[in-house]
Amino acid sequence: xxxxxxxxxxxxxxxxxxxxxxxxxxxxxxxxxxxxxxxxxxxxxxxxxxxxxxxxxxxxxxxxxxxxxxxxxxxxxxxxxxxxxxxxxxxxxxxxxxxxxxxxxxxxxxxxxxxxxxxxxxxxxxxxxxxxxxxxxxxxxxxxxxxxxxxxxxxxxxxxxxxxxxxxxxxxxxxxxxxxxxxxxxxxxxx
Numbered sequence: 001x002x003x004x005x006x007x008x009x010x011x012x013x014x015x016x017x018x019x020x021x022x023x024x025x026x027x028x029x030x031x032x033x034x035x036x037x038x039x040x041x042x043x044x045x046x047x048x049x050x051x052x053x054x055x056x057x058x059x060x061x062x063x064x065x066x067x068x069x070x071x072x073x074x075x076x077x078x079x080x081x082x083x084x085x086x087x088x089x090x091x092x093x094x095x096x097x098x099x100x101x102x103x104x105x106x107x108x109x110x111x112x113x114x115x116x117x118x119x120x121x122x123x124x125x126x127x128x129x130x131x132x133x134x135x136x137x138x139x140x141x142x143x144x145x146x147x148x149x150x151x152x153x154x155x156x157x158x159x160x161x162x163x164x165x166x167x168x169x170x171x172x173x174x175x176x177x178x179x180x181x182x183x184x185x186x187x188x189x190x191x
Contacts, residue, residue, distance in 0.1 A: 009101055011094035017081040028070040035062040121147055 004010045042056035085091050124144035127133065134141040151157055 003098070007101060009094065009097050011091065011098060012083075012085050013091060014085065015081075015083045017083070019079045019081075020077070021079065022076045023074075025073045025075070026070060029067055032069050033065055033067060034069070035064055037061070038063045120144070125149060 003013065037060040039057045040059050040061055042051075042053040042058050044052045046052055120143065124147035127144065128147065128149050133144065
């Protein structure tokens with residue numbers, strides 16, 4: 001038995017095969033002879049005890065052969081086979097190749113999944129920039145449901161602020177910056 005992963009990687013391992021079976025057998029003999037003729041010899045003797053007619057056949061009599069016209073048998077059972085590869089080095093190399101192949105297929109799957117996600121993100125973002133989106137009750141709404149637009153780094157979107165000023169003294173210019181008085185001092189450097 002082989003395990004195959006593609007790319008020609010085909011490994012054999014220890015296998016146990018169990019096969020139940022049922023068989024019906026019918027045999028027959030051709031030609032069928034239920035009887036054969038057996039000679040009955042003349043064993044009459046004279047006064048001295050010698051055969052008077054040696055080899056003479058008096059008559060033949062039928063003898064049953066015991067041969068069956070046909071034979072029917074019904075058999076059932078289970079056969080079991082264990083196959084063990086003798087070169088363990090090749091088996092180990094094949095298992096290592098299969099492991100590498102599985103890792104490659106897993107990585108390829110993740111790459112395809114990432115390609116799909118990035119493609120979906122790009123198309124949904126383009127549509128949102130155009131101001132187009134699916135309605136929430138649309139079956140396609142879930143495709144772009146988790147995509148939002150954010151401000152790209154180092155860009156400032158157009159915006160405005162309102163600044164309120166409260167003046168409590170007549171010297172309004174000085175009062176606005178009064179928190180800065182005395183905060184700057186010149187440092188002296190000595191050599």
